[in-house]
Amino acid sequence: MNLFQPIAPSLNGSPSPSPVVCENNEPLIQLTGAHPRIFMEPIYYQQQISNSLRVIHVREGVYERLQQVLTLLPQEYCLLLYDGYRPFQVQQHLFSHFSQQLAKRMPQLTSQEIVQATKKYVAFPSKDAAHLAPHLTGGAIDVTLADVHGKALDLGTAFDEMNEKSATRYFEQHTHENPLACQYRRLLYNCMTLAGFTNYAEEWWHYDYGNVAWARRVQAQAAHYGAVHATIQNHHVKEFRFL
Known part of the structure; x- marks a missing residue:
């Protein structure tokens, strides 16, 4: 397969309306030293x-599928992870922070429009199965491409950047703006989706597997x-349980 083929327009297809959650009790695992081609910058801890x-x-x-991604990804590339499982309190903080940033940028919007x-750009901090924030499940990953030294490559925007260029297919319509970023996004997208992940169309870095967001996209x-x-x-998982 051509790993640099264009990203198709129908990223999310026709979503399933309301998948149920059948928790399989798969454990959370930490990725320290997990693989020589996986680098990590835990962005919210930083x-x-x-x-x-x-x-x-x-x-x-999720880790098993990241290993599959690395079998597809050419050897001169690595993965750089920014976030995986996200505690509920962090999700609340991020939603509040991004809301405040948008309110400053667009003061003409009402409170509901800001939400x-x-x-x-940020899932509402909900534990409800129908509206479950993807990162609360351990099935979402924020990832980019890196060189063999773990240095992030240019995929066109910064991580968590809130503008239209963060949309995964932005450079498919604006290839001339950053041809290399377009190629890198294609490579990341094709390798991740071949391994079973789905992508959130508004964020080139966000991929899901096994959670409600993933289930909707694969119907x-x-x-x-x-x-x-x-x-x-002390910023470590002491214990966890499934809700």
């Missing part, structure tokens, strides 16, 4: 956000991963 994690955690099945605009009736509650101590 930003000193309360209850953020010093080490990135994902479900076991809706924020949801484009599955059930998600494997529900919400996980973790007890955080």
Whole structure:
């Protein structure tokens, strides 16, 4: 397969309306030293956000699929992970922070319009199965491409940048703006989706497996991963349980 083929317009297809959660009790695992081609920059810990994690955690099945990605990805590329499992308190902080940023940028919007605009970039902090924030499950990963030294490559925007260029297919319509970023996005997208992940169309870095967001995109009736509650101590997961 051509790993640099264009990203198709129908990223999310026709989503399944309301998949149920059938928790498979797959454990959260930490990725420290997990693979020589996986680098990590736990971005929210670096930003000193309360209850953020010093080490990135994902479900076991997510890690297995990241290993599959690396068998597809040419040897001169690596993966750089920014976030995986995200504690509920961190999700709340991020939603509030991005709402405040948008309110400053667009003062003409009402409070409700700010909430809706924020949801484009940050999931509402909900544990409800029908509206479950993807990162609360351990089935979401924020990832980019890196060189063999772990240095992030240019995929066209910064991680968490809130503008139209963050949309995964932006450079498919504006190839001339950054041809290399377009190629890198294609490579990341094709390798990730071949390994079973789905992408959130508004963020080139966000991929899901096994959670409700993933189930909707692949039109599955059930998600494997529900919400996980973790007890955080000194920025580490002390224990966790499935909700």
